[in-house]
Each structure stands twice: as C-alpha cells, then as structure tokens.
Amino acid sequence: MAAEAGVGDAERYIGVAERRARLASRHRLAGAARAGGPEEVAGSLVALHGTDPATVYLAVGARLADPARTVAETGRALxxxxxxxxxxxxxHTVFVFPTDLTAVVHASTGLAVAARERAALLKHMATAGAPDAAWLKEVEESALAALALRGQATAAELAADEPRLREQFVYAAGKSYEGLHTVSTRLLKVLGVEGKVVRGRPLGSWTSSQFRWAVAPAHPELDPAEAQSALLRRWLTACGPATEDDLKWWTGWRVTDVRRALAAIGARPVTLDEGPGYVVDGDLGPVAGPAEPWAALLPGLDPTAMGWRQRDWYLAPxxxxxLFDGSGNVGPTVWWNGRVIGAWAQRPDGEVVWRLLDTQGVGRDAEAAIAAEAGRLRGWLGATRVTPRFRTPLEKELAR
Incomplete structure (x- = not known):
C-alpha cells in the first residue's frame, strides 16, 4: 500500500490556500509563472485535453507570457x-502530450483500452456477419502502408487507396441504438488507441474537429507497471496533493494499479480537507503563494478545471x-487567485464577456485583472470565433 511509503513521517496538513498556491505556479497561471511556449505549458500540465480542438490552443494561450503567437507556435509544436x-x-479521451510521454501513456493506459476496443470491433463485426479477424488485419496493414506513403490523410483519402475501408456493418441490430458503422471509422479509432496512428493537421482552421491521420511516431515498448509509475509521478508532481479517488479518476486505472504505482514511487501521505492525500517524495515542504494576485480565463475542458475529481477546494459546489454540462464537462471558467468565480463566453461579434457567480473577496482589482485577461484573449483570437464543443448553461446564455 502507498501509505506504507510514508511510515515514520508525520503526515502534514496541506490546506486550501497552499493547494491554490501550488496550482498558481505549477499550472503556469500566475503572471510570473507564465510560459514561453506551448511545450512548456504541456510539460507543466502533463496533458492538454484534446477532445475539443480549440481547448488545446485556448489552454496554451491562457498560460503564455506573450499569447500573440499562440496559434502559430502551437501548430508548429503539433x-x-x-x-x-x-x-x-x-x-479513453483524446489528449495532447509532450512527445516524450507517448510511450509512457501508451503502455500505462492505452494497451488495456486497445485490447478492449479491438475485441469489441471484432465481436460487433462477427455479430453483423461481416468479415473475420484475418480480413480486418489485412485491411489494417494495407491502410497503414497507404498512410505511410501519404504522410497524412483523411479516412476518405485512405479509402481511395484501400476500398475495403468503405465496408459497412450494422451495429446492435434490433436495438434502439442500432446504427450503420463504417470499417474505416471503427478501425482508425482502434489503431489510435493502439498507438499506431495519431491525429494530424485539421482540414480547416485550428478550431476544426475534422482531422487527418498520420502514422504514430516510433516509441519504445515499456513495461506497463513501470509506465504507470512514471505517469503517476509526473502527474502528482504537477497536480499534487491529490486523493486516491482523484488519481483513480484521472488515470482511469483500477484502484489496485493506483496503489501499486503510489508505493513504487514512494509517494508521501498528507492530510487534506477531503481526507488522506499524496504528494511525490520531496514535495512535503510548504509552498508560498504568488507575489501578485492573478486572474485567468480558462477554456472548457481545461486540464486545471478538470484535473481532480474532488474539486471543492477550487470550485464551490x-x-x-x-458551469458543467449534463455529462460532467466543464465549460469556460473565470478564475481569481486559485478558485473558479464565474464563466466567460465569446459572442458572435467577437466580444469576450463574463459573469461572476462568486463575488466573495472580489473587488475592483479582480474585475480589472479579469478585464485585462479578456482583452488578452480577444487580442490573440482576432477574427476567430470559438464555440465550445460541450456547451454549458451559463456559456450559452452569455454567448447570445
């Protein structure tokens, strides 16, 4: 058990104020902590949510010292x-990772998901009377060869090279959710979680969700348990302290995997308002807050807002x-000194507007700082209009 790693150490209490101080610097949100480029941002956060393509750029731009080149620099890095x-x-969520973490993520989380996804695809095809595993493997190898030749391609372009990708089969026949699936759609998804392909450039602008595909960069095959330890250490360094429940939720692992990884890295137990928590070894010392107060406008699905399962210490219930949709996706949020106090949105004319829901301790200095952040955001967005993929009640109201 991970708690045994801390036997002999007095458990230190880490309160809300210190947790917010850690977040301010480690997540590049306080003014003095802002980053010089998207690689620094991603490295500090471990992963950027990529389900909504715009989130990646908005999350980076909110943390850059000079956001003017957010789009150009993030596109270059990607x-x-x-x-x-x-x-x-x-x-099983799409993220943007530093390249040096791809092997770790693949071994620690991707392999188990990939096995389930391939088994499910083969089961659904067999139930529908579609061709067997040998046929699918042949199509897969042909598609990967075609993709390697093209460099990047859409599913439609790959189907021009390998027509069998256009084959369709009925999913869940007779059920209320019956649907017609195309081999290309399901197969490319499986190849993605298997680490064989990755998303390439979008067909449109940086806000587009229509992506090309590319062959995944080569990476070493790691031992899954070692990879889990490496990923947990990286995340706990950026986001600790965290509870076991936070860690299980963020990783998607079984609790036994979380506990084994905590023990392997020698995580140290601490006491939080929610109960027992953990930090990495060497991170028990106090952390002072930033010298200046700070404000931030973070996008929907931002990795800070979505970083923990237990969020009361920065987001009032x-x-x-x-601020959330019906599936638990957070929308655009306004932050002041480490806590969420409202939401923001972009109107059709490009204006960035916001509303404060929690005004405790929020004075003119906070309102001025939030207005400055809105101006920064409006400045680098230019003519681009951003609508979150997962819309929330207040965002929809503000965007009218």
Missing part, C-alpha cells in the same frame, strides 16, 4: 516539430450546475 502529439490517453 504538426511541424512534433514536440506535442495528439493521441488517446487516460479514460453551488456553481457547478451553471
């Missing part, structure tokens, strides 16, 4: 230098109905 890679990761 599609030219390949310093960042968009791929499936924890909880009574604010959640306005």
């Amino acid at each position: 599609y030219e230098d390949r310093a960042l890679v968009r791929m499936h990761g924890m909880r 009574e604010l959640r109905p306005a």
Whole structure:
C-alpha cells in the first residue's frame, strides 16, 4: 500500500490556500509563472485535453507570457516539430502530450483500452456477419502502408487507396441504438488507441474537429507497471496533493494499479480537507503563494478545471450546475487567485464577456485583472470565433 511509503513521517496538513498556491505556479497561471511556449505549458500540465480542438490552443494561450503567437507556435509544436502529439490517453479521451510521454501513456493506459476496443470491433463485426479477424488485419496493414506513403490523410483519402475501408456493418441490430458503422471509422479509432496512428493537421482552421491521420511516431515498448509509475509521478508532481479517488479518476486505472504505482514511487501521505492525500517524495515542504494576485480565463475542458475529481477546494459546489454540462464537462471558467468565480463566453461579434457567480473577496482589482485577461484573449483570437464543443448553461446564455 502507498501509505506504507510514508511510515515514520508525520503526515502534514496541506490546506486550501497552499493547494491554490501550488496550482498558481505549477499550472503556469500566475503572471510570473507564465510560459514561453506551448511545450512548456504541456510539460507543466502533463496533458492538454484534446477532445475539443480549440481547448488545446485556448489552454496554451491562457498560460503564455506573450499569447500573440499562440496559434502559430502551437501548430508548429503539433504538426511541424512534433514536440506535442495528439493521441488517446487516460479514460479513453483524446489528449495532447509532450512527445516524450507517448510511450509512457501508451503502455500505462492505452494497451488495456486497445485490447478492449479491438475485441469489441471484432465481436460487433462477427455479430453483423461481416468479415473475420484475418480480413480486418489485412485491411489494417494495407491502410497503414497507404498512410505511410501519404504522410497524412483523411479516412476518405485512405479509402481511395484501400476500398475495403468503405465496408459497412450494422451495429446492435434490433436495438434502439442500432446504427450503420463504417470499417474505416471503427478501425482508425482502434489503431489510435493502439498507438499506431495519431491525429494530424485539421482540414480547416485550428478550431476544426475534422482531422487527418498520420502514422504514430516510433516509441519504445515499456513495461506497463513501470509506465504507470512514471505517469503517476509526473502527474502528482504537477497536480499534487491529490486523493486516491482523484488519481483513480484521472488515470482511469483500477484502484489496485493506483496503489501499486503510489508505493513504487514512494509517494508521501498528507492530510487534506477531503481526507488522506499524496504528494511525490520531496514535495512535503510548504509552498508560498504568488507575489501578485492573478486572474485567468480558462477554456472548457481545461486540464486545471478538470484535473481532480474532488474539486471543492477550487470550485464551490453551488456553481457547478451553471458551469458543467449534463455529462460532467466543464465549460469556460473565470478564475481569481486559485478558485473558479464565474464563466466567460465569446459572442458572435467577437466580444469576450463574463459573469461572476462568486463575488466573495472580489473587488475592483479582480474585475480589472479579469478585464485585462479578456482583452488578452480577444487580442490573440482576432477574427476567430470559438464555440465550445460541450456547451454549458451559463456559456450559452452569455454567448447570445
């Protein structure tokens, strides 16, 4: 058990104020902690949510000292230098990771999901009377060869090279959710979680959700248990302290995997308002807050807002109905000194507007700082209009 790693150490209490201080610097949100480029941002956060393509850029821009080149620099890191890679990761969700983490993510979380996804595809095809596993393997190898030749391609372009990708089969025949699935759609998803393909450049602008595919960068095959330890250490360094429940939720692992990884890295137990928590070894010392107060406008699905399962220390429960959709996805949020106090949105004319829901301790200095952040955001967005993929009640109201 991980708690045994801390036997002999007095458990230290880490309160809300210190947790917010850690977040301010480690998540590059306080003014003095802002980053010089998207690689620094992704490295500090471990992963950027990539389900909504715009989130990646908005999350980076909110944390750059100079956000003017957010789009150009993030696109360079993703599609030219390949310093960042968009791929499936924890909880079977699309993230953007630093390239040096792709092998760790694949071994720690991708392998188990990939096995389930391939088995499910083969089962659904067999139930529908579609061709067997040998046929699918042949199509897969042909598609990967075609993709390697093209460099990047859409599913439609790959189907021009390998027509069998256009084959369709009925999923869940006779059920209320019956649907017609195309081999290309399901197969490319499986290849993604298997770490064989990654998302390439979008067909449109940086806000587009229509992506090309590319062959995944080569990476070593790691031992899954060692990879889990490496990923947990990286995340706990960036986001600790955290509870076991936080860790299980963020990784999507079984609790036994979480506990084994905590023990392997020698995580130290601490006491939080929610109960027992953990930090990495060497991170028990006090952390001072930033010298200046800070404000931030973070996008929907931002990795800070979505970083923990237990969020009361930075997001009051009574604010959640306005800020989350029905599936638990957070929308755009306004932050002041480490806590969520409201929401923001972009109107059709490009104006960035916000509303404060929690005004405790929020004075003119906070309102001025929030207005400055809105101006920064409006400045680098230019003519681009951003609508979150997962819309929340307050965001929809503000965006009218």
